[in-house]
Amino acid sequence: MADVFRHEGPARSPRANAILAGYLAFVAGFVNSGGFVLIGSFTSHVTGSVGRLSTDVARGDLGAAFFAALLVATFFLGSLAASLLLEGPGPMPRAYGTALFFEGLLLASFIFVAGLSQTTHPRLRDAEAAILCAAMGMQNSLVTRLSGAVVRTTHLTGVITDLGIEAAHWVRWRVRRQRGANQAEKPAPTGARMLLLLTIATTFTFGALLGATLTALASRWAMVAPACAVWAAATYAWLQRPAPAVD
Numbered sequence: 001m002a003d004v005f006r007h008e009g010p011a012r013s014p015r016a017n018a019i020l021a022g023y024l025a026f027v028a029g030f031v032n033s034g035g036f037v038l039i040g041s042f043t044s045h046v047t048g049s050v051g052r053l054s055t056d057v058a059r060g061d062l063g064a065a066f067f068a069a070l071l072v073a074t075f076f077l078g079s080l081a082a083s084l085l086l087e088g089p090g091p092m093p094r095a096y097g098t099a100l101f102f103e104g105l106l107l108a109s110f111i112f113v114a115g116l117s118q119t120t121h122p123r124l125r126d127a128e129a130a131i132l133c134a135a136m137g138m139q140n141s142l143v144t145r146l147s148g149a150v151v152r153t154t155h156l157t158g159v160i161t162d163l164g165i166e167a168a169h170w171v172r173w174r175v176r177r178q179r180g181a182n183q184a185e186k187p188a189p190t191g192a193r194m195l196l197l198l199t200i201a202t203t204f205t206f207g208a209l210l211g212a213t214l215t216a217l218a219s220r221w222a223m224v225a226p227a228c229a230v231w232a233a234a235t236y237a238w239l240q241r242p243a244p245a246v247d
Contacts, residue, residue, distance in 0.1 A: 005093040005237040009148030014192040017147050021196060022203040023233065024143055025153040027226045028136060029207025031107065032154075034215040034222050035132045038114065039125040043132035045155035046072045067126035074130040078106070078137025086145055097237030099142045104230035106135035107223050114220040139230075151200070159200050166194045 003016050032044035042048045049071040056065035082099045110131040117124055140154045152158055169189040214222040 005096045005146070005240050006242065008092065008146055009150075012147060012150075014196065017151055018196050018199050020143065020147065021151045021153055022199045023229070024139055025200045025204040026207035027229050028139060028154040029204035029209075030211030030214075030226045031132055031136060031223070032211070033208035034211035034226075035129060037212050037215040038220060039129050040122075041071065041126065041129040043071070043075075043129050044136040045157075046075050046133075047155070047157070049075075049133075063123065064126075067123055067130075070126065070130050071133045075133040075137035075140075078103075078134035078139075079141035080137075081134075082138040082141040083145065086142060091242040093237045093240035093242060096142060096146060097234040099138060100230050100234035100237060103135045103138045103142075104227045104234060106131055106138070107227035107230065110135075111220050111223050111227070151196070153200060153204070156201055156204055159197050159204075163194070163197045163201065166197065170194075 003013060004020055007013075007016070028044045032042055035041060035043045049068050053065050053068035053072070056062070056068055081102070085099045085102070086095050088095060110128060113131060114128055117128065136154045140152065143151050143153050166189065173189060211222065211226075214225065
């Protein structure tokens with residue numbers, strides 16, 4: 001695990017990407033499903049928020065539309081904040097640790113804000129959801145930057161699409177091989193990409209199942225688990241030494 005936060009983009013190993021993807025996809029799945037149980041909103045992506053925004057506008061409910069737009073805006077602001085932290089001076093692992101620390105702080109603040117709330121008013125619930133959206137925006141931004149846009153951990157639409165594409169490559173290669181066609185032009189697909197995608201899909205799903213279950217049992221206190229998981233990753237990043245400079 002030594003290079004999980006030491007290298008960016010093409011310099012990273014497939015193993016480092018798989019570890020990062022599996023760990024943080026589990027966190028995102030937990031937050032997304034736990035948030036839905038608590039406040040009725042999915043917060044790890046913006047697709048549903050944009051769909052809700054459009055519906056609210058069509059119904060003439062501009063108040064609800066404003067808060068739907070707020071969810072999109074806070075996801076963007078979380079992404080912006082993480083990117084600004086990563087563009088700052090200082091060693092790369094420490095920058096990623098700092099961004100993860102603030103993501104965990106947002107998750108912890110959600111627990112506090114949800115504890116203050118004594119109402120189920122949907123607009124107040126939207127304000128609580130905005131905190132989780134900001135945290136997920138931060139995570140999506142830092143993982144995208146770290147992996148060189150190879151890994152996304154907060155949603156599965158692109159992951160499932162890519163799995164379909166990879167599966168089609170394997171099926172095509174097998175059919176050509178069985179027919180005795182010349183395989184020199186198209187070598188067998190590598191399994192690394194498929195393994196990475198399956199890791200993300202599997203860990204996100206398990207995180208979602210655990211998040212929904214624990215939230216149903218422990219209410220807002222279930223968010224302690226992903227907050228601590230993110231802080232553990234931040235601590236690991238802070239403890240890593242920067243990669244040696246390449247002349």
